[in-house]
Amino acid sequence: MKKYLIISVLGISATFGSCFYDVEEELYPSLECSTANVTYSGTVLAIIQGKCYKCHDAATNTGNITLEGYANLKKYVDSGQLLGAIKHSAGYSPMPKNESQLVECDIAKIETWITEGALQN
Ligand code: HEC
Numbered sequence: 001m002k003k004y005l006i007i008s009v010l011g012i013s014a015t016f017g018s019c020f021y022d023v024e025e026e027l028y029p030s031l032e033c034s035t036a037n038v039t040y041s042g043t044v045l046a047i048i049q050g051k052c053y054k055c056h057d058a059a060t061n062t063g064n065i066t067l068e069g070y071a072n073l074k075k076y077v078d079s080g081q082l083l084g085a086i087k088h089s090a091g092y093s094p095m096p097k098n099e100s101q102l103v104e105c106d107i108a109k110i111e112t113w114i115t116e117g118a119l120q121n
Contacts, residue, residue: 032105044073051102070120
């Protein structure tokens with residue numbers, strides 16, 4: 001008897017749990033991630049600083065790669081390596097190294113900034 005009770009409680013919470021999540025995602029996709037008005041100084045820099053500078057600032061320069069400052073970052077934008085690395089595309093070393101991939105929204109913001117010309121804005 002006790003066993004059945006536990007199983008049904010688990011079943012109910014699994015059902016409602018997933019249901020709520022799905023509905024929220026469908027109803028409010030734009031609240032989840034906004035790629036409007038992305039800029040280097042206001043958006044991209046903070047992501048790169050937070051997730052990449054510990055290995056790729058000018059002083060650390062891991063793998064002989066510095067992403068500190070616009071001009072240095074831009075080199076890896078232009079070569080396609082920045083996007084390839086953060087999207088874990090085939091042929092690139094997945095970044096941040098040995099850590100979980102950037103959240104989708106941060107990748108989308110960086111990709112938008114690049115598509116819009118990777119300006120020093
Ligand atoms: C723990 C240290 C570490 C962190 C954190 C890290 N990297 Fe790297 N990165 C490396 C190393 C080491 C290499 C040299 C290639 C290799 O060993 O995979 C590298 C290589 C790269 C390359 C060249 C990859 C290629 O295939 O040409 C890019 C671009 C890059 N990193 C970008 C980033 C970005 C963007 C972040 C943050 C999202 C980041 N890295 C975070 C250590 C790190």
